[in-house]
Amino acid sequence: MTQDFTEQNRSLTLGxxxxxxxxxxEVNKVSYDKGFYIAFxxxxxxxxxxxxKQGWNPEFYKPAVDDALELGLKVVLVxxxxYCWGKESLVQWWGEVAEYYGDYxxxxxxxxxxxxxxxxxPDGEEAETMAWYSxxxxxxxxSNPTRLIAVGGPHFNGVQLLTKYVTPEYLSYTLQDGTGFADDPNIWGVFHCYHPKPFTHGAIDQDINKDHPGWRETILADLEEADAWSKKHNKKVYLSEWGARLNHEIRHVEEYTGFMVxxxxxxxxEWSYYCGVFNNAWPYGLYNxxxxxxxxxxxxxxxxxxxxPAEVPPTNQIVNSDFQLDLSDWNSSEYAIMGxxxxxxxDGTRAIRVHVPFTFDPDVGRGVIPSLYQQYEPDWKFRVRGKVQANKYTIQLREGSIYQISFYARCEVGTARLHIQLGHAPENDPVIWTSEEITVDSKLKKxxxxxxxxxxxxxxxxxxxxxxxxxxxxLLDQIELRGRRSE
Structure with a gap:
């Protein structure tokens, strides 16, 4: 059956x-969980x-797409x-993604x-960037002749770049039927709006009115320009990112969002707020x-x-729980060598290997505690530096919650013993809880x-x-820490 969404797309809205x-x-996050969608x-x-992520098999994202559609949520994949892989690599991969989801x-x-x-x-190659889009x-x-495609400009998708570059002049491609950008009713324009940027991106808490008295007028100028582009090209416009960090006093973020919507x-x-979920430490995240x-x-x-909702489904707190981004967000103590x-x-994916050469230091005659651990890093690039922390830490324990801890493990040879431990960051002092001794053998199991x-x-x-x-x-893989409320 030939794909024909044009009429449906005229009334389609993201809400x-x-x-x-x-x-x-390139920055690590929590892994997908259907519980996120249920909560939102x-x-x-x-x-x-x-x-x-470019280069990844499109099937990897199928659960996240399918679950959203099943729950009645529309989905935007971006x-x-x-860039360093070259244009042809991106184009070929997009062809694989588009074909895989062509029947959706x-x-x-x-x-x-x-x-x-x-x-x-880079700057100065705006026309070439638009050639990548084309x-x-x-x-x-x-494979998708009528699916909605959202297209932005170069740089950081500012509205001025939408106006200048998302045009027939710069999107000068011609399809097999002889049509192009101007003829395609199934194209949306994209822009981002993070005004006032010192507020939306500021690590130090601010008063939006005192520190940025003209913020409303600045935002309205962007929205008016986007609206003008929409009317000129007879295409809907999509603000695919806008939002603010939550380290400010929340009343200021409430005023900002109350104005924007x-x-x-x-x-x-059309719009999508940034951001719903990332990890518990992310200063933009609405969800904890x-x-x-x-x-x-x-x-x-x-x-x-x-x-x-007052309560949300249990979801995993651990970042890089399946080591898709190598060793990011994991640390090891002395005498625990990780790779x-x-x-x-x-299922043949990547795991982490931990080698323990010593549990006793012969030079100083003392016991050591080899460990692999994760915690909030106080020197994290995106840390909050103002007076309002907004409870933005990676791993948290709520009074009265029951925590399901799971992981896959096996030994390279023989058996090995370990404990799971929870402690106060950043020094693991005091220790909150230590599990009973767990013996791992040579078979990978949960x-x-x-x-x-x-x-x-x-x-x-x-x-x-x-x-x-x-x-x-x-070897360790798929490490999870999920809290649920006791009944």
Missing amino acids: KGVNTDFTTT KEAGFDSVRFFI PFSM PAELIFEAFNEPKMAGH ACIQEIRR PELAKRNI SEWGFAGVEGVVKNLTGKEP TADGQGV YELEYEHAVQAVRNVRFSFIFIDRHSEI
Whole structure:
């Protein structure tokens, strides 16, 4: 059956959209979980936008696409392109993605790629960047002649670049039927708006009115320019990213979102707020695995018109739990040497290998505690530096929650013993809980245990594997820490 979404696309809208930034790109994040979608659906959102990584098999993202559509959420897929791999690599991969999802409904939308400058496209090559867009559109149209494709300009997708470059002059491709950009009703224009940037991106808390008295006028100028582009080209315009860090006093973020949403509606501009979920430490994230939307209820209500749910489904707190980004976000103590083990994880994926040469230091005659651990890093690039931390730490324990801990493990040879341990970050002092001794053998299998946190909540936690046996070599994969409320 020939794809024909044109009539359906005329009335298709993303509604209240949110970026669910859970995919491994160049910064690591939590892995996809259907629980995210359930929480955002219950909070009143209608669509999700998430990133996909160039070169990865499109099947990898199928669960995230299928689950969203099953729940009635529209989906926008947008890649981070790899500029250094070259245009042909991106175009070929887009062809694979487009063909794989060619039979999916119109509610799946493709965005050509995100913020080209972030991907490495240099200043001064704007026309060449648009040639990349053109080539991607042509390749997508081979298998998806009428699917909605959202297209932005170069650099960071600013509206002025939409106006100048998302035009027939710069998107000068011709399809096999002789049509091009101007003739295609299934193209949307894309822009991002992060005004005032010192507020939306500021690590130090600010008063939006005192520090940026003209912020409304600056935003309105962008929205008016986007609206003018839409009317000129007879194409819908899509604000695929806007939002603010949450380290400011929340009343300022509430005022900002309360202003934006009705102004976008006046101009019929589609939008996706940044950001719904990333990891618990991410200063933009509305969602927290332990407290849900607590503390940002007013922001969510501004975005969706609905009170968010008081509780959310259990989701994993661990970042890089499956080692898709090598060793990122994991640390080891002395005498625990870590490295990746390609093909040794679950279903032949990547795992981490930990070698323990000593559990006793012969030079100083003291015991040592070899460990692999994860915690919030105080020197993290995106840390909050203002007076309002907004509870943005990687791993947290909520009073009264029961934690399901699981991981896959095996030894290279023989057996090895370990403990799971939870402690106060950053020094693991005091220790909160240590599991019973766990013996791992040479068969890769799943280990599961449970911990009930019956004491006061801890906002900044270290999660550790404590290794007991000298000369052990242990492989680990798919590490999870999920909290649920006790009944």
